[in-house]
Amino acid sequence: MAINSQGNPTPAACHPVDEKLPAKQLIPAAFQHVGAMYAGVVAPPLIIGPACGLDQRDQIVLISVSLLVAGLATLLQTLGAGRFAGNRLPFVNASSSAGLASLLTVAHSAPEGHRIQTVLGAVLVGGLFCLAVGPFFGRLMRFFPHLVTGVVITLIGVSLMTVPVAWVQGGEGAPDFGSAANLGLALFTLVVIIVLQRVLRGFLKQIALILGMVAGTLAAAPFGMLDTSTFAQTSLFALPMPLQFGPPEFHPAAILAVCIVILVAMTESSAGMLAIGEICDREVEKRVVTRGLRVDGIATTVGSLFGGLPTSAFAQNVGVVSLTGVRSRFVVAFAGGVMALLGLFPVLGGVVSLVPYPVLGGAGLMLFGSIAASGIRTLSRAHLEQGHNMFVVSVSLAVGLIPLAAPTIYQQFPQWFQTVFGTGIVAGAVVAVLLNMIFNSPLRAPAAKPVPQPAAPANGG
Structure with a gap:
């Protein structure tokens, strides 16, 4: 006899991962996953949209597509499609x-009026690259140990910190940029989130970031800091249309930058699957990882045709499974269905677009700070006291921080070089991989399984 999520005996043939819970248990557990992933799902389009020069209405489209793709990808991952795709684990x-900083560089280096097309073209090829590399990725895992992934994740969090800092001040181009009112609203939002994280428990703690954003938005309303003009014209229900931003454009430098980040995202997904397997006491074989990565590739490729961004695992939801002990994949599938439905109602994306930039900034400081903290935690498991590991980390972080400290340092270099190395994440990743090869000889070492500790379910992805 096996033991289910509630500690009751079940037939041995039914693993807790395949357990179908009654609705009164399934629905609350599913909404915990929705709460843990929602803020992280809507954050990327909120960042990429303005960088590509999109107006608020187009940003709402990006948000809706992000929600829809996340939901459908999670459904495919948890329920599976024969032996072709889906790891059939409680996996979001x-x-x-991971790719936001690179996508921002791609957007800024593209000609005005062609930015979103260039970004989506690079994402499309990145998705195809993921599909092509997925079956062989197990052989590449040795090049991405904790030493490398820790550097990359840390750089992701640090590099993206410029985004919420700009939001805190009101957003680039705002007439009141840097005003005391904007800074005060951002501080209020951050303080509310901190207090809620301290006093709340269970599901409410999972959605503390969302609750903080709601509180900040309500606080902004009496001061006329909400722009409702676009929201009033947003349709209640709409199906996303392919190529609604025009045909994708393909630029080699942009594609290379995104493909490098795709490798990092694949490493994250693979590690997440191994972690879920450990938590759920289910062996994750190579073919399971391959099917899981295939979902990443499918979602990224197909999603890009509608305005979607690169797709990978959400570590926060791994933490939810660990903390709640609910291992049923059908719970996560239900959560995926909820997210997909949310994506079909643009009015919900319009609600997100109402949130003032200072409120987003206050929440973003915590969101992207938690990413950097995750990277530091990964580095703590990289045995920095051994060999040249500390040297590898030091040089990689230094190179990765150069574009952040001096954004114009590579302006005399060719455009392809600026696009690829103008983001610290790619530069740091390349240096970390090369130095790890030089000092730790991964070519001769067997590939180790990176089984990370499950992340605490802070909001974001």
Whole structure:
């Protein structure tokens, strides 16, 4: 006899991962996953949209597509499609923050009026690259140990910190940029989130970031800091249309930058699957990882045709499974269905677009700070006291921080070089991989399984 999520005996043939819970248990557990992933799903389009020069209405489209793709990808991942795709684990797929800094560089380097097309073209090829590399990725895992992934994740969090800092001040181009009112609203939002994280428990703690954003938005309303003009014209229900931003454009430098980040995202997804397997006491074989990565590739490729961004694992939801002990994949599938439905109602994306930039900034400081903290935690398991590991980390972080400290340092270099290395994440990743090869010889070492500790369910992805 096996033991289910509630500690009751079940037939041995039914693993807790395959357990179908009654609705009164399934629905609350599913909404915990929705709460843990929602803020992280809507954050990437909120960042990429303005960088590509999109107006508020187009940003709402990006948000809706992000929600829809996340939901459908999670459904495919948890329920599976024969032996072709899906790891059939309680595993969430959604827009990843890993590639945001690179996508921002791609957007800024593209000609005005062609930015979103260039970004989506690079994402499309990145998705195809994921599909092509997925079956062989197990052989590449040795190049991405904790030493490398820790550097990359840390750089992701640090590099993206410029985004919420700009939001805190009101957003680039705002007439009141840097005003005391904007800074005060951002501080209020951050303080509310901190207090809620301290006093709340269970599901409410999972959605503390969302509750903080609601509180900040309500606080902004009496001061006329809400722009409701676009929201009033947003349709209640709409199906996303392919190529609604025009045909994708393909630029080699942009594609290379995104493909490098895709490798990092694949490493995250693979590690997440192994972690879920450990938590759920189910062996994750190579073919399971391959099927899981195939979902990443499918979601990224197809999603890009509608305005979607790179898709990978959400570590926060791994933490939810660990903390709640509910291992049923059908719970996560239900959560995916909820997210997909949310994506079909643009009015919900319009609600997100109402949130003032200072409120987003206050929440973003915590959101992206938690990513950097995750990277530091990963580095803590990289045995920095051994060999040249500390040297590898030091040089990689230094190179990765150069574009952040001096954004114009590579302006005399060719455009392709600026696009690829103008983001610290790619530069740091390349240096970390090369130095790890030089000092730790991964070519001769067997590939180790990176089984990370499950992340605490802070909001974001």
